[in-house]
Amino acid sequence: MSKCEQCIVREFSSLKALNKEELLKIADCKSSYTIKKGEPIFTEGENVNGIFCIKDGVCKLTKLSANGNDQIVKLISKGELLGQRSMISDEPVNLSAVALEDMEVCFIPKTEIMGLFNQNNQFSMNMMRAICGDLKEADEHLVTMAQKSVKQRLAETLVYLQDTFGINPDNSLKVKLSREELAGMVGTATESCIRLLSEFNKLGVIELSGKKITITNKAQLLKAAN
Amino acid sequence: MSKCEQCIVREFSSLKALNKEELLKIADCKSSYTIKKGEPIFTEGENVNGIFCIKDGVCKLTKLSANGNDQIVKLISKGELLGQRSMISDEPVNLSAVALEDMEVCFIPKTEIMGLFNQNNQFSMNMMRAICGDLKEADEHLVTMAQKSVKQRLAETLVYLQDTFGINPDNSLKVKLSREELAGMVGTATESCIRLLSEFNKLGVIELSGKKITITNKAQLLKAAN
DNA sequence: AATAAAATATGATATTTGTCATACAACTTC
DNA sequence: GAAGTTGTATGACAAATATCATATTTTATT
Numbered sequence: 001m002s003k004c005e006q007c008i009v010r011e012f013s014s015l016k017a018l019n020k021e022e023l024l025k026i027a028d029c030k031s032s033y034t035i036k037k038g039e040p041i042f043t044e045g046e047n048v049n050g051i052f053c054i055k056d057g058v059c060k061l062t063k064l065s066a067n068g069n070d071q072i073v074k075l076i077s078k079g080e081l082l083g084q085r086s087m088i089s090d091e092p093v094n095l096s097a098v099a100l101e102d103m104e105v106c107f108i109p110k111t112e113i114m115g116l117f118n119q120n121n122q123f124s125m126n127m128m129r130a131i132c133g134d135l136k137e138a139d140e141h142l143v144t145m146a147q148k149s150v151k152q153r154l155a156e157t158l159v160y161l162q163d164t165f166g167i168n169p170d171n172s173l174k175v176k177l178s179r180e181e182l183a184g185m186v187g188t189a190t191e192s193c194i195r196l197l198s199e200f201n202k203l204g205v206i207e208l209s210g211k212k213i214t215i216t217n218k219a220q221l222l223k224a225a226n
Numbered sequence: 227m228s229k230c231e232q233c234i235v236r237e238f239s240s241l242k243a244l245n246k247e248e249l250l251k252i253a254d255c256k257s258s259y260t261i262k263k264g265e266p267i268f269t270e271g272e273n274v275n276g277i278f279c280i281k282d283g284v285c286k287l288t289k290l291s292a293n294g295n296d297q298i299v300k301l302i303s304k305g306e307l308l309g310q311r312s313m314i315s316d317e318p319v320n321l322s323a324v325a326l327e328d329m330e331v332c333f334i335p336k337t338e339i340m341g342l343f344n345q346n347n348q349f350s351m352n353m354m355r356a357i358c359g360d361l362k363e364a365d366e367h368l369v370t371m372a373q374k375s376v377k378q379r380l381a382e383t384l385v386y387l388q389d390t391f392g393i394n395p396d397n398s399l400k401v402k403l404s405r406e407e408l409a410g411m412v413g414t415a416t417e418s419c420i421r422l423l424s425e426f427n428k429l430g431v432i433e434l435s436g437k438k439i440t441i442t443n444k445a446q447l448l449k450a451a452n
Numbered sequence: 453a454a455t456a457a458a459a460t461a462t463g464a465t466a467t468t469t470g471t472c473a474t475a476c477a478a479c480t481t482c
Numbered sequence: 483g484a485a486g487t488t489g490t491a492t493g494a495c496a497a498a499t500a501t502c503a504t505a506t507t508t509t510a511t512t
Contacts, residue, residue: 063365065373073365088351089358094365117351121344125314128354131361132315138364139289139299139320145371146413147291150469179490187372189470194491210478211489376499405460415500420461436508437459 003027004106009055012079014126022116022123030106035059041082041097041105048093050109052082057103058165058175061095062184072185074137075100075175077165084127085134087113100175150188154196155225157185158206162215172212200224229253230332235281238305240352248342256332261285267308267323267331274319276335278308283329284391284401287321288410298411300363301326301401303391310353311360313339326401376414380422381451383411384432388441398438426450 004010004027005020018026032055035041041059042048058077062070073095076082086093087110117124144153158173165175177185183193197213200206205221207214215221230236230253231246244252258281261267267285268274284303288296299321302308312319313336343350370379384399391401403411409419423439426432431447433440441447 063369065369067373069373071369071372073368085358085361088354089362091362094362118347124350124354125343128314128350128357131354131357132311135311135357135361135364136315136317136320138361138368142299142364142368142371143289143291143297145368146297147293147295190489191471191491192469195469198491208490416459417461417501418499420459421499424461434460 002032004030007055007106009053009079013053013081014123014130015053015081017120017122017126018116019120022120026108026112029112030108032104032106035099035103035105037099037101039099041099041103042093044094044096045092048083048086050107051084051087051113052097053106053108054078054080054082055104055106057105058100059097059103060100060181061097063095070096070184071187072181073141074134075164075185081130084131088127088131100177100181145187149225150186150192151196151199152225153186154182154188154193155200155221157182158213158215159218159222162218167214170212170214171216172209172214176211178211228258230256233281233332235279235305239279239307240349240356241279241307243346243348243352244342245346248346252334252338255338256334258330258332261325261329261331263325263327265325267325267329268319270320270322271318274309274312276333277310277313277339278323279332279334280304280306280308281330281332283331284326285323285329286326286407287323289321296322296410297413298407299367300360301390301411307356310357314353314357326403326407371413375451376412376418377422377425378451379412380408380414380419381426381447383408384426384439384441385444385448388444393440396438396440397442398435398440402437404437 004015004023010016010018010023015023015026030053035057041052044062044064054076056078058075059082060072061074061076061082062072065071076097082097082105083093117127144156148156161173161175161177165173168174179194179197180190182197183190186193197206197208200221201208203220203224205215205217205224207216230241230249236242236244236249241249241252256279261283267278270288270290280302282304284301285308286298287300287302287308288298291297302323308323308331309319343353370382374382387399387401387403391399394400405420405423406416408423409416412419423432423434426447427434429446429450431441431443431450433442
C-alpha cells in the first residue's frame with residue numbers, strides 16, 4: 001500500500017488540507033486500482049460510497065441522454081477527485097466515468113471522508129469551494145450549450161482541450177478523443193462534428209492526420225467559428 | 227426588525243439546522259428588502275459578500291451570453307437561498323438575479339455565515355448538500371440543452387413551470403414570463419418560442435390567452451414534443 | 453380616449469443541423 | 483494477408499431553427 005503522504009497529486013485537490021496523521025489514516029483504508037483505457041470507473045445509477053482520487057490519466061464524465069447519445073459533461077484528470085457530489089448527497093452517481101487512457105486511481109471510503117469533514121474544517125471548506133467551482137463551470141457550460149452554434153462550440157472545445165491537457169511534441173492535442181466522443185462533448189451529431197473539422201481543416205486553422213488533431217492557428221480558429 | 231426564529235421559510239433551506247441562539251444572532255445582523263418586479267437583486271460581476279434568503283416571490287437567475295441574449299439558468303423562489311456559490315468561492319457573482327414578481331428578501335452578511343460554518347457542522351453539511359443538488363441539476367440541464375430539440379425543451383419547461391410553481395384558479399401557469407423570457411429559459415429565439423407555442427396551441431395541448439399559458443393536456447404536450 | 457410603445461404573432465426565407473446512404477481508411481482477428 | 487469490423491469522410495437531402503420583415507394585439511403614457 002502506497003503512502004498518501006508522499007503522493008504528489010493530493011496537493012492539487014481538497015485533500016491538501018489534511019495533515020500527516022490524517023493522511024496516514026487515509027492511506028490505511030484506501031484501495032488503489034488500475035483502470036484500462038475504455039473501462040468504467042463507475043456507471044450512472046451505481047452506488048459508489050466514497051470518492052476516487054485520480055493519480056494518473058484522464059477520464060470522461062458522461063450522461064446517457066433519452067435519445068441514446070452519450071453527452072460528455074466534463075473531463076477529469078490527474079489530481080482531481082471523483083464522486084464527491086453523490087457521496088455528499090448520499091445518492092447514486094448521476095454520471096458515468098470512463099477512462100480515456102490507462103489510469104491510476106485510489107478509492108477512499110465515505111466513512112473516512114465524512115469523519116474528516118467533522119474534524120477538519122479547512123478540508124470541508126476546500127471541498128465546498130471545489131464543488132462551488134464545478135457549479136459555476138456547469139452554469140457557464142450550460143449557457144454555451146444553449147446560446148452558441150455547433151461550430152462555435154466545436155472550436156471552443158478544441159481550444160479548451162489544448163489549453164487544459166496540452167499538446168504532444170508534434171503539436172497535436174494530447175487527449176485523444178474519437179470523433180464520436182468529440183461530438184459528445186460538443187453536443188452534436190458525429191457527422192456534423194466530422195464535417196466541421198473538415199471545414200476547419202480546409203480553412204487551414206487545424207490539421208487532421210488520422211485521429212490526431214493539431215490547432216495551427218488558435219486565434220483564427222476561434223474567429224472562423226463566428 | 228423581524229425575528230428569523232419565527233420566519234417559516236427558513237425551514238425550507240439549509241438554515242433549518244440553526245438553533246434558537248444562532249437565529250437570534252442572524253436576526254440581529256440581517257437586513258430586509260423589498261424588491262419590485264423587474265428590479266435586480268444583484269448583477270453579474272458584482273461583489274455580494276453574503277447570502278439572500280427569499281422570503282417571498284420568484285426571481286430569475288440569468289447570464290448574459292456573448293450574442294447579447296439573457297439565458298435564464300434557473301428560477302429561485304420562496305424559501306431558497308441566493309448567492310452562496312460566490313460567497314463560498316469568494317468571487318463576484320457569476321449570474322444576475324432579477325425579480326419576476328414583487329419580492330421580500332433578507333440579506334445575511336458573509337462573516338455571519340462563515341462563523342456558523344465553523345460552529346455548526348450540520349449547517350455546513352446542509353449547505354454542501356444543497357450545492358451538490360444544484361450541481362446535479364445543472365449537469366442534467368446541460369445534457370437537456372445539448373441533446374434535446376427546442377420543441378422538447380419548451381414542452382418540458384412549461385411542464386416544469388406548472389409542477390414547480392403551480393397554477394392559478396383558472397389553471398394558467400402562476401409564474402408569468404414574457405415570451406422573451408420563456409425563450410431565454412429554453413435557449414432559443416423569441417420568434418421560435420412564439421411559433422412553437424402557437425403550434426402547441428393549435429394542437430390543443432395548451433391554451434394561450436394574452437400572456438397567460440394554460441396546459442390543457444400535459445401528457446399529450448410532452449408526447450407532441452417528440 | 454388617443455397615442456405611443458412594447459409585446460405577440462405570423463409569413464418568407466436563409467442558415468444550420470440532423471439523418472440516411474455510401475465510400476473509404478484503419479485496425480483486428482483469424 | 484484476407485476478411486471483417488470499426489472509425490472517418492462526404493454527398494444528398496430533410497428537418498429544425500434563426501433571421502428579417504411586417505402585421506396585430508396589448509399595455510403604458512399622456
